Amino acid sequence: MAILHELHPNNPQQRTIDQIATALKKGAVMLYPTDTVYAIGCDLSVKSAVEKVRRIKQMSNDKPLTFLCSSLSNISEYATVSDHAYRIMKHLIPGPYTFLLPASKQVPKLVMSPKRKTSGIRVPNNLLCQELLKTLGNPVVSTSAHIKDEDGDYPTMNVDKAYLFDALENQVDIIIDNSIDPGFKVSTILDFTSDEPEVVRKGLGWQEVENWLDFVH
Numbered sequence: 001m002a003i004l005h006e007l008h009p010n011n012p013q014q015r016t017i018d019q020i021a022t023a024l025k026k027g028a029v030m031l032y033p034t035d036t037v038y039a040i041g042c043d044l045s046v047k048s049a050v051e052k053v054r055r056i057k058q059m060s061n062d063k064p065l066t067f068l069c070s071s072l073s074n075i076s077e078y079a080t081v082s083d084h085a086y087r088i089m090k091h092l093i094p095g096p097y098t099f100l101l102p103a104s105k106q107v108p109k110l111v112m113s114p115k116r117k118t119s120g121i122r123v124p125n126n127l128l129c130q131e132l133l134k135t136l137g138n139p140v141v142s143t144s145a146h147i148k149d150e151d152g153d154y155p156t157m158n159v160d161k162a163y164l165f166d167a168l169e170n171q172v173d174i175i176i177d178n179s180i181d182p183g184f185k186v187s188t189i190l191d192f193t194s195d196e197p198e199v200v201r202k203g204l205g206w207q208e209v210e211n212w213l214d215f216v217h
Helices: 014-025 047-057 072-078 083-092 127-136 161-168 206-216
Strands: 003-006 030-033 038-041 066-068 097-102 118-122 174-177 188-191 198-201
Touching (some): 014 030, 014 127, 014 174, 030 127, 030 161, 038 161, 072 118, 161 174, 188 206
Parallel strands (some): 003 174, 030 174, 097 188
Antiparallel strands (some): 097 118, 188 198
């Protein structure tokens, strides 16, 4: 059964953050809140933990995993960012946006898209995530906590937090509760792997993206 950590949304206790980061470095998998949805995640650099995340989500190895970085400069360690992409990303982050970018050698193969050699990366506008990233010193895997049932449906979508915790407490090692109900709107996805950015998915913050793309053109 998972260890539950209750943290203040605006002033998370550093000692607890330290405990969580230590567990992640040892291979723990967590259920945690982001600025979009509750996510299942782990330390990007721990292979066994990434494999466990895939098992929980029933994801094949050919499907890439998104991960969180602390800043745009942190992203540049894990991906190639063109000047054009940099200008747009600088305006949008932190926020509910996932950027598809050519992966660097720092990205584990188990995380990136094997065919395209790309990564999905986010910089969350969430204090808890930012404090955890700073303390851990590594990116954190972030895949939405929506689990398929035997019929292929997603019973953990559009449900309250208690149901979500109950559904996953025996599959993850850590549950983080910051007293805020989970959101159910996903991030907007922008593909920066070609010369012109492409909107792959319209999610939270889409209007901001549309306005900015119109402006830069």
